[in-house]
Amino acid sequence: MRILFHxxxxxxxxxxxxxxxxxxxxxxxxxxxxxxxxxxxxxxxEHLRHLDYVNIPKVHWDLTKKRILT
Structure with a gap:
């Protein structure tokens, strides 16, 4: 990217x-x-839970790491 910008x-x-x-x-x-x-x-x-048409998956913290999101 740096090369492209230069x-x-x-x-x-x-x-x-x-x-x-x-x-x-x-x-x-x-x-x-x-x-x-x-x-x-x-x-x-948490902020959008009252909106039935919005679905944000639950985070599985026991499987989530800095480079893995589950």
Whole structure:
């Protein structure tokens, strides 16, 4: 991704994409932390439980790890 952004900046120097790389790096690391995602799912499930048409699966915490979400 970094190479692609540098190529884009090389083709058009007015495109400064370095800030976006840092942003993506931080966000992607958080998105791939499945413990964090599981906590978000639990929170969403709790907040939306009154809506019959919304179904958020239960998290099986005994099987969920940083790289595995069940």
């Amino acid at each position: 190529l884009l900046e090389w083709f058009n120097p007015t495109w400064t994409m370095a800030w976006l790389l840092d942003e993506l790096h931080d966000d992607l690391a958080l998105e791939l932390d499945f413990l964090h995602e599981a906590r978000n799912a639990e929170r969403s499930r």
